[in-house]
Amino acid sequence: PDYDDEDGNYDITYPRVLENFKLDGLLGGGGFCRVAKGVEVNKEARQAVAIKISQLGQESRAAAKRELRVLKALEMNDKKYHERFTRLRDFFEFGGHIFIVMDLLDQSIYDFLKDNNFIPFPDSHIQSFAQQIFSSIKYLHDHGLIHVDIKPKNILLHNKQFTISPCSSKLKSSFVSRGRYIVERRVLLSTEIRLIDFGFTVFENEHQTHCLATMQYCAPEAMLFLKWSFPRDIWSIGCTLVELFTGKALFDTVEKIWPSYVAMMEIVTGSRIVEWMYPVIDKKHREMFTFLIAAAVGLRSKSIKVKHIDEIIPKNNDFRAGFADLVKKALVLDPDKRITAEEALNHSCLRESAQSDSDCDL
Numbered sequence: 001p002d003y004d005d006e007d008g009n010y011d012i013t014y015p016r017v018l019e020n021f022k023l024d025g026l027l028g029g030g031g032f033c034r035v036a037k038g039v040e041v042n043k044e045a046r047q048a049v050a051i052k053i054s055q056l057g058q059e060s061r062a063a064a065k066r067e068l069r070v071l072k073a074l075e076m077n078d079k080k081y082h083e084r085f086t087r088l089r090d091f092f093e094f095g096g097h098i099f100i101v102m103d104l105l106d107q108s109i110y111d112f113l114k115d116n117n118f119i120p121f122p123d124s125h126i127q128s129f130a131q132q133i134f135s136s137i138k139y140l141h142d143h144g145l146i147h148v149d150i151k152p153k154n155i156l157l158h159n160k161q162f163t164i165s166p167c168s169s170k171l172k173s174s175f176v177s178r179g180r181y182i183v184e185r186r187v188l189l190s191t192e193i194r195l196i197d198f199g200f201t202v203f204e205n206e207h208q209t210h211c212l213a214t215m216q217y218c219a220p221e222a223m224l225f226l227k228w229s230f231p232r233d234i235w236s237i238g239c240t241l242v243e244l245f246t247g248k249a250l251f252d253t254v255e256k257i258w259p260s261y262v263a264m265m266e267i268v269t270g271s272r273i274v275e276w277m278y279p280v281i282d283k284k285h286r287e288m289f290t291f292l293i294a295a296a297v298g299l300r301s302k303s304i305k306v307k308h309i310d311e312i313i314p315k316n317n318d319f320r321a322g323f324a325d326l327v328k329k330a331l332v333l334d335p336d337k338r339i340t341a342e343e344a345l346n347h348s349c350l351r352e353s354a355q356s357d358s359d360c361d362l
Helices: 058-077 109-115 123-142 231-246 258-269 283-300 318-330 341-345
Strands: 021-029 033-040 048-054 088-094 097-103 155-157 162-172 181-188 193-195
Touching: 021 048, 033 058, 048 058, 058 088, 058 097, 109 155, 109 181, 109 231, 123 193, 123 231, 123 318, 123 341, 231 318, 231 341, 258 283, 318 341
Parallel strands: none
Antiparallel strands: 021 033, 033 048, 048 097, 088 097, 155 193, 162 181
């Protein structure tokens, strides 16, 4: 029988029992997979789970195998790893697809932001998210792993329940019509999160491919096809935190053109990319690097809709002053000078209480 659609995705349009699980609807999908809701059929509790199903094809299978390897490694090192990441419950193969069974979590922080009209999160929630993200990444880095694809869509809420909260001051939405202010927003009851999606994750000592993952969150060294390591994740966290603060992706462009991104990175950081920042890989990639930098020069003076971090994050209270400093230390062009996850966790911004959630002023 044909279990697949024309794109090589497993067809879950009708319930089907596989191994010990019954498929019960589509939760979402990505470049290499779909995620279905499942129910354990051979247990009295009939617990709901998430089942990640790889597409047909070598690239998709490779991504699924990488994720399995990482989840197994995390579990072997720490039985409580699921407090930071999604937990591996089971896995099996069927019809050329790899099925990875995990805990069923709630929506991503991106989807919550979207459902909230892209109204920024309260400062204290951003602080909590940052503490958890940096803690999770420190754990990965301590075990020699680079996540590679940190972004709001890969950070899931443990529970999306919320209350409607009025704003004491006028709050702008990055999505609602220009000039329109928001007087209330959804505020999460719990900020507990889990990091997911290890399809691009690699061990630091392995041979690296020139993987971009998601372009808007990609560090400059990876964007420029050069050698990258742990600092790549830190850059992605910096981009993610800015998005949670503003409600809008930092590098928000429909034009996925490398020189444009390079020019935007330079404007946001207030620095210039120079060759000595990055180790040489080979002649071919050095030539690509030189071309991209030259192409970016001509774009700096053009109308690129991005600002320096100091213009994006106002320093109108102690938390935001510290937050701006933390983000700037994460978004350093030279990867060797970027803050580490451990250093970030000791930053005053994450150690001192953020202001009250009742003050929504931006």
